Amino acid sequence: MRAEELKGHLDALLLAALEGGPRHGYAVIEALRQNTGGRLDLPTGTIYPALRRLEQAGLITGAWSVVGGRRRREYRLTAAGTRALSGRRADWRDFSATVSAALEGRPWPSPA
Amino acid sequence: MRAEELKGHLDALLLAALEGGPRHGYAVIEALRQNTGGRLDLPTGTIYPALRRLEQAGLITGAWSVVGGRRRREYRLTAAGTRALSGRRADWRDFSATVSAALEGRPWPSPA
DNA sequence: GCGTGATACGTAGCGTTGCTACCTATAGTC
């Protein structure tokens, strides 16, 4: 998967990963990897800053906890985050339909 | 349509717009607009630099012409461009399936 | 002749954002 492709869609994926309940960053990475058959294997340098962005935007809230001697920051969706997620889903459907139409449709004849 | 969503996918759209025959920049914009029912209405500041990038990458070639007193730069796909287009189409299908799986699938239960 | 809109090309500079590369720390296993 080329790198730039994900730009602008990561937030939606992260919100979706938190939809089923609270998760910490590392678990989000694993969930994404498992749910996409390994096609989406995002580096920590992508996930952690993105989660902080979402927290700062008020779409998720984070709380520290310690499990098995290791500290975790558990994130959960806020009400605004839930709304944002459904907005992003609609955006994705629209975007994906638009690009598919432009890309997969039969060649557009040039007027010449 | 949010702005960042397009990132990394524009090249494919431009190549596809040239698949049916040579077009100049302004005509590409119109073709994109018409072919997506107006959902994709890209500014010239997006299209012209992108076409130059593609030309520099050897995926398209441009040639000046004058029609009705106005100069145009007509672009056409090169052989490499045609190959690139089919690669990008495959990328899109893979990417779109991956994101849809992660986004539209039923909520993953949290392991807690 | 003048203004306005469509056609047609272009550039400068910006902001966003995901990535690479690196760092810290604990627990378990060999």
Added chain:
DNA sequence: GACTATAGGTAGCAACGCTACGTATCACGC
């Protein structure tokens, strides 16, 4: 002691589409 998995983080970079301009021609109304 070394290594892997788990868990968090930052600095700096590169890519790229967008905004805001600027240039020019042609057609049309007035």
